[in-house]
Amino acid sequence: MASVQLDLIAQNISVQFEGLKALSNVSLAIPRGSITGLIGPNGAGKTTLINVLTGFQQAGHGTIALEGETIKGISAHKLRHKGVARTFQSGRLFRELPIVDNLEVTGVGLGLSRREALAEAEHVMDWLGIAHLANTLAGALPYTDERRVAIGRAIMCKPRYLLLDEPAAGMSEHESHELASIIRRIASEFGIGVLLIEHNIGLVLELCERIFVLDSGEIIEVGPPAQIRSSDAVRHAYMGTQHDEVIPALAVDGATV
Template identity: 55%
Template structure:
């Protein structure tokens, strides 16, 4: 099964937020999408998940065009996402937050709670189930957001800045979770991150977006050796090995 953005462009008046972007991802693999602030990374996620219409190009899920599908329909087809902000229902506890997602996907309340507890346990976070969402520490809020996206086994998961604001130790823990999502759940992961070192350590293939265009793609060696990537992030005078700490 595959997910593909094919020649996607997004224009707002005379400004092109995305310009002929093509990205592909298969199940059970991790692909990275990096780029400076304003490069268009979140716009890519919004296009894939139906929150933004492309000006041109096609989003294909297992070969089927999903351009005209609503976000809830895309989610039911097996494509899930997280958000930079947690977007939890602060008046509910964690279990209820997750159960709401399951009910929205067409499952019973009981079955949704079972799935939520299973996933929390899988992540080692079952102790969070009865805690109010409003009082969660930042890192736990992010973990709950990932569990919510994983409800009822999506084929693909789009992670939008999941390590933002995390310490190095917390980011390392997150890296292990992302690996397990791909390996144990056979879920394809598109990882969008400013933590370039995290992306390069996890991803089979990385796309680099700058000013709405893909300026480089390839494995870790190709990204670190790219003059275009180095200049986009750090300026031409910097050496490529500095990218690992960016």
């Protein structure tokens, strides 16, 4: 019997909005237990691709497979039950609820009893080092803690895949370093396949084994960090858009991308 390939795969995905092509024949694979990067200038189509992979947006063309099972057209709610989780750029926490309730409600939504959901929430908070925030209202959290809670909610019940949409936005260098440690642990300790979408290119280069570069709705480069650093296509995609902030992050041995 052939073994099942443990990855989440998008194949030739195309999306149009009122005639405007947001994605054009995009293919991407997220293996279990590893961290894959997705980068690109603003408006490249990164969040649209996440939305397609997690059931929030239907593709006009192409296929999506979850460990061999075709999942195109399945709702976001059902995909979460199948083990595909995500975070959002805006956090989307229940701001009037304490942190523990934000996590607990996710567990209940995934089929746990209240007792089981509370136990899982407490375990996740301990694992993330945020147990001291359990009774803090989500709306009172600093921005960076809000990001950690969003990740905690996403890893409730140990999904198979986790898609992180700009989790380091607004973080200091020290906070980004702490986030990198958490992402590594998610992949290594839980065997979760992580897709990291970030404008912090240094973080992506540090964490990811393989990086996809999206520009104007198309994949223009795929490879390990060293290949991305040296790519003329990547340099061209960023020149004139985020040159000042991106180019220094891609500096290697005096050369810049």
